[in-house]
Amino acid sequence: MTPTPRPLRLAWRLLKRDLASGEVRVLLAALLLAVTAVTTVGFITDRAERALGIEANRLLGGDAVLRGDAPIGEAARQRAAAPGLRATETWSFNSMARVGANLKLADIRALGEGFPLRGSFTLADREGGEGRIADGVPAPGTVWISRAGAQALGASVGDAVNLGTREFRLAALVLQEPDAALDYFNTAPKVFLNLADVASTGLVQEGSRVGYRLVVAGEAAAVEGFVRATRADLGRGQRLETIDDARPEIRNALSRADRFLGLAALVSVVLAAVAVAMAARRHTRRHLDGCAVMRCLGASQRTIATVYIGELAWLGLFAGLGGVAIALALQALVAGVLGRVLGLDIPPPGLLPALQGLGVGFTVLIAFAVPPVLALRQVPALRVLRRDAGAPEASAWLAGAAGIGGLAALVWWKAGSAQLGTVVLGGILGTLAALALLALGLVFGVRALRSRLRGAWRYGLANVSRRAGSSVAQISALGLGLMAILLLTLVRTDLLARWQAELPADAPNRFVINVQPEQVAPVRDFLREAGVRNPELWPMVRGRLTAVNGEAVTGASYAERGGRARRLAEREFNLSQAASFGSDNTLVEGRWFTEGATTPEVSVEVDFARELGWKIGDRVRFDIAGRPWEATIVGLRKVDWESFRPNFFVVGSPGSLDGYPMSHITSVHVPAGNANATNELVMRFPNLSVIDIEAVLNQVRSTADQVSKAVEYVFYFTLAAGLLVLIAAVTATQDERLLEGGVMRVLGANRRQLRLAQLTEFAAIGLLAGLVAAIAATLLSGAIATQVFDLPWTPDWRLPAIGGALGMLAVAVTGMLATRRVVATPPAQTLRAIAG
C-alpha cells in the first residue's frame, strides 16, 4: 500500500477528531446541501434534455434534415452519401384528394425508401384496429392516410384514393407519424405515398409549391461533418434542421428551466456558503491553541497550511460524494414524474452534473472556508504561554474577494452569460441586503419590547438584540427561503385564483373551425337555436408571407430579429377580414378601415408588428393557395387575448379577401358537463372540428403547476440552507451559551426556565424571519399583481400569520435541538471551566 503523505494523514486524523465537534458537522452539512441542490437540479434537467434529444431525432425522422423549396442539389446529395451516413428524401405539397364523391384539400407527403431513418410510423389496418409499426414506406400504387384524414374523406382501408391523374389503393391508416407537428389548425387530411409514384400523378409541375427534404442519419461525427459542410453551402430558400432546431418551444422552455432552476439552486448555495464561512471561522478559532503548540514543536507555516487545507479537502471530498449520492436518489424520484409530464422516455443520468456538483462544492470550500483556515499559519508560538497573544483573523479583503469571486464564478457559469450572471448575483445580494435591513429594523424593535418582559423571557429576547449581527444574518437567510416558499405557494395560487375569477364566467371555451362559406348561415342559425346570443363567425384564409414593401422575404430575412420573428414569418398565417372589431381590440396607432377603400388594407396586432418590424404604411404580400394578395398596413391594434374569442394577427379590410379559399371560425361557451351542444353541431355538420380550449388551458395550467412545484422544491433547499445558517450561528456561540446557561443554573434557574429563555430567543428569530419574508412576499406579489396580471393590489393578511408561524416552528425546533447540550451540561462542569 502506498503510504499517505504525512500531513494528509495528520489531516485525516484531525478530521476524524473534529467530526465529533459541532462546527465541522455544520461545515459538512452546508457543503453537502450545496452539492445536493446543484447536482439534483443538474441531473434532472440533463436527463430531460437528453430525452428531448432522442425525441427530437424521432421528430425529424433523422439526425439532420436539409429543407428547400427547390429540388435538393447534387452537392448536398453527394455529401449525404459519405461513409457512415444514410440518407433519404421526402417531398410535401398540397393537393386535392378524392375518395368516391368526397374531395378534400390534402397534405401530400411522398416518402423515399428508408424513411424514417429515426422513429417510425404506427399504422392500423382498419378503423379502430390495433396499431403496428410500419416496416417501410407505402408500396408503389398504395397510400396511407392519417386516421382523422380518412374519417374526413370517408375512406376505409382498401378504398380507391385519387391523387391527380392516378388512382391508389388505401393500404393503411396512420395512427402516429414520426415527425408530427403540433398544429391545431391544420386539419387537412395527410396522405402518404411512395416517392417513386409522384411523377405518375402529374401533380408536381414546373412552379408547383413543393417542400423538398433530404433526411440524413448516421454516426455522430459523420452527421456533424455533413451539417458543417451543408450549413456553409446553404442555397436560397434552404434551411438545415438538426435536433437543436426541433421542437424549439420545448427546447427553449427546458433550457430556461435549466437556467432558472440552476440559479434557484444557487440561492441555496449562497446561503450554504454563509454557513460555511461562519463554521470555518469558528473552526479556525478552536484550532488556535493546537496550532500554537505545533508551531512551538517546530511545524512550519507550510506544514500547518497543508494539514488544515488537507482536512478541508477530505471534508470537501466526503461532502461532494455524499451530495452526489443524495442527488442521485432524489432525481430518481423525480425522473418518473418528469417522464409522464413530458411524455418522454427518460434516459439514465449522465456524469456531467455530478462533476459540476463536485465543482460547486470545492468552489464554495475554496472561496469561503480556505481564507479563514489559512490564517492559522500566522499563529505565533508565544500563544502557548500567553493565550491573549495572536488570534489572527483572515484578511477581510482576501475573504471578501474570494467569497464574492467564488459566487460570481458560480452564478456566471449557471446564468450562461456574464451580464445575466451579474444581474442575478446583484439580485440575490440586493434581496439579501434588503431583507437584512428589514431584519435590522425589527431587531432594534425587539430591544424596546424586552423591558416589558421578565426573567427567562427577557434574557431570551435580549440575546436576539445582543447578537444583532448574527441575528440579522439568520433572519435574512431564513427570510429568503421562507419568502420564496410563500411566493410559490400562497401568493401564486391566490393570484391565479383572482385572475381566473376576473375572467368572464361565459368566456368561450370551444373553438369551432373549418366552417365552409356555404355553412356560415346554417351554423349561425344552429348556434342561435342552441342559445348563443350573437354568434359571430370570422373568415379565415391561410397564406404565407412572401414580400414586404415589394421585397421578397423568407424566414431567413427575419433571422436577425430572433428565433420567434423567424418562426412567425415562416409559418402559414391565418388571415381574416372584418368591417369592425370587438371590444377586445383597441387601436394603438393609425386608424380602423375606411369605408369604400379601393385597395386592400390590413390591421396588424401591435406586438406581432413590432416583432417583425412592420409599421403603418408598409405593404405586405401573402401567397394564398398560389395567388398573391397584397395589402397596406393602416392600423396597429392591441388584442385582449384573455377574451378567448378568435383574434387574428393580420386582419384585412372588408371584402379584401373575397374570392380566396376561405373557411370560418367561431367560438362558443359550452357550460361544464354539457357537451351535447357541440356533439349535435358535429353530427349536423360532420366536416367541422371542435377544439376544446378548456382542455388545452387545463393542460397548460397543469404543466405550469408542475413547473412551479419543481421550483418550489428547489426553494426547500434554500429554506434548509437558511436553517443551516441558524445552526452555524448557534454553534458559533455554543461556548458562550454553555457558560451563560451554567451561570443561570448557578443563579437558581431550572431547566424549564433555561429552555424557556432559549425558546423565546429562537421563536423571536423565527417570527422575525417569517415577518421579513411576509413583508417581502407581499411587496413582490403587489408588483406581480399590478404589473403582470393587471389586478388591484390587496395585501394578503394570511402571509404574516403563516410566515411567522412557519418561521417560528422551523427555527424553534432547529434551535432547541442545536442548544440541548446547554441544558444537559451539569453546572459543575461550567464552574470548573470558569475556574479555569
Added chain:
Amino acid sequence: MTIDPSIQLPPAAVATVLEVSRLSKRVALPDRVLTILDAVSFSIARGETVAIVGASGSGKSTLLSLMAGLDTPTEGEVRLAGQALSTLDEDGRARLRGEHVGFVFQSFQLLPSLTALENVMLPMELAGADDAEPRARDILGRVGLGERLGHYPRQLSGGEQQRVALARAFVARPGVLFADEPTGNLDTTTGQAVVELLYGLNREIGTTLVLVTHDERLAARCARRIRLAGGKMVE
C-alpha cells in the same frame, strides 16, 4: 459608601446553615481512581465567615461545587439550609440555590446581553419575586452604580463589573454567599475596594460567607479557615 441599616437579616431558620459530612469525590481515570476530595466534614453556622484555602489542585473548587449542589459527591452528604442535597434532583437543587445561595465569581460572569440592572434583577425574577426592579435599583445604588443601571457589562470596568456581581449576589438576601477568588481578576486597589464592599454587605445582611481563595490576607479577614491539601482537610 453607606450601608442601609434597615435591611433585615435572613430568618434564623437553622443555626447550622451548611453541614458537610464525610464528603468524597473520586473520578475514574483509565489506569486508576483519582481522589479529589477525601472524607471532608465540617459545619458552618449562620452568619459565619469561612475561608477555604489551599494550593492549586487541593480540591477547593470541587468542594465549593459540591456545597452549592452544582455537582454530586461520590460519598457523603451536604445539608444546605437544612435540606440534604442528595434528596433533591438537579432542578430541586437549582431552586434551593435560588432561594438561599448567592455567588461571586473570579471572572464576574455577568450575562453580556443584559444591562447592569437586568443582571441584578435576574436571580429574583427567576425565583418569581415581584419587587425585583426596585430592590435591584436600590442595591446598585448602594454599590455606587446608581448612574450606570442601563449599561451593559462591556461598558463597565472590571471593578464595576464585580460590584454589579456583588449586587446580584446580595440582592436576594441569600443565606449563604459563595465567593470564588472574588478579587483574582482585579488590580490590588480595585480588589481592595471590592473586598471592603463584600465584607460590608455581608456584615449588614448577616449572610454566611464561604470564600475560596489562595490569598492569605483575604482569608485572614474571615472568622474561620478550612485548609485543604491533597483533597483532605488539614486545618
